[in-house]
Amino acid sequence: xxxxxKVNRLEASLAKLLDDAGATxxxxxDMGGNLICSAGRSDFDGTSLxxxxxxNFAATREMASLIGEKDFxxxxxRGENENIHFTRINPDVLLIVLFKPYLSLGxxxxxxxxxxxxxxxxx
Amino acid sequence: MxxxxxxxxxxxxxxVYYGPGRSGxxxxxxxxxxxxxxxxxxSLKSNLISIDTKGERTLFLDFLPxxxxxxxxxxxxxQLYTTPGQVIYESTRKLVxxxxxxxxxxxxxxxxxxxxxxxxYQNLLTNLKEYGLTTEDIGLAFxxxxxxxxxxGIPVMDAKSMEDLLQVGQDVxxxxxxxxxxxxxxxxxxxxxxxxxxxxxxxxxxxxx
Numbered sequence: 352x353x354x355x356x357k358v359n360r361l362e363a364s365l366a367k368l369l370d371d372a373g374a375t376x377x378x379x380x381d382m383g384g385n386l387i388c389s390a391g392r393s394d395f396d397g398t399s400l401x402x403x404x405x406x407n408f409a410a411t412r413e414m415a416s417l418i419g420e421k422d423f424x425x426x427x428x429r430g431e432n433e434n435i436h437f438t439r440i441n442p443d444v445l446l447i448v449l450f451k452p453y454l455s456l457g458x459x460x461x462x463x464x465x466x467x468x469x470x471x472x473x474x
Numbered sequence: 475m476x477x478x479x480x481x482x483x484x485x486x487x488x489x490v491y492y493g494p495g496r497s498g499x500x501x502x503x504x505x506x507x508x509x510x511x512x513x514x515x516x517s518l519k520s521n522l523i524s525i526d527t528k529g530e531r532t533l534f535l536d537f538l539p540x541x542x543x544x545x546x547x548x549x550x551x552x553q554l555y556t557t558p559g560q561v562i563y564e565s566t567r568k569l570v571x572x573x574x575x576x577x578x579x580x581x582x583x584x585x586x587x588x589x590x591x592x593x594x595y596q597n598l599l600t601n602l603k604e605y606g607l608t609t610e611d612i613g614l615a616f617x618x619x620x621x622x623x624x625x626x627g628i629p630v631m632d633a634k635s636m637e638d639l640l641q642v643g644q645d646v647x648x649x650x651x652x653x654x655x656x657x658x659x660x661x662x663x664x665x666x667x668x669x670x671x672x673x674x675x676x677x678x679x680x681x682x683x
Contacts, residue, residue, distance in 0.1 A: 382572055
């Protein structure tokens, strides 16, 4: 159950991440495909993105397992207009960030690491 | 697992359509989507997402979000999923089932698909168990699809035979249906949604939905 206070804290963390990293859109999804909350541009279909992100992440983990890897340390797709980066907050929650191709992936990963603990503490 | 968001005043539950290959799971969702489009036209925000093969068999999942009014002052959002029915897609089927709150078991009423139904249902029980769930923990309804084929002289199992085949409990709702024609598709969804929300509310906040 997400109380109003929890959602506010999560949205604040996402907004701060977008500010620090200069990213476009960030959202939290659970591994069942539910959109938990989001921040940034409002014209993305967050509901569908959450479902596909969870499916993508889960499928990639299975692939890692099949080839003898515990997990992949980076899950990232490069696009022409937006890149998308996935990271796991805890076993049940994903953080997905969309950012422009001219932004540094390394910087984004750093900012994501900084915000992970903050988000994890809410759950 | 269901999400209750008290800030946005909404409850979100996951309902998965499960069953053997070609039983009509995707056809159910397509029918529901078609009805939503007819009702809301261009103002419909929901989209049916399908990850399928070129032969139109579900490869990973279909997904359709459906708003279903309010319950206990919260907007009720259903996340409808289908799983790939073919046996080789077991690993992806398990992934889609994660976080499930309700299941519609879409059985194929064709007499030739008897064993496929049993195998698929056993598979559902096994996969639920891996997530620490039994059929008591979720909303569950059975749909005996393709009953309309009887009119065309194709041998189908009747509802009683299907219930005996899958050992359906007395309290579990079952529906004879034709997903292609839409018979009992919405009724199945309505009932499983009510059951699912009731279980979720009871589990999460201890009230009867």
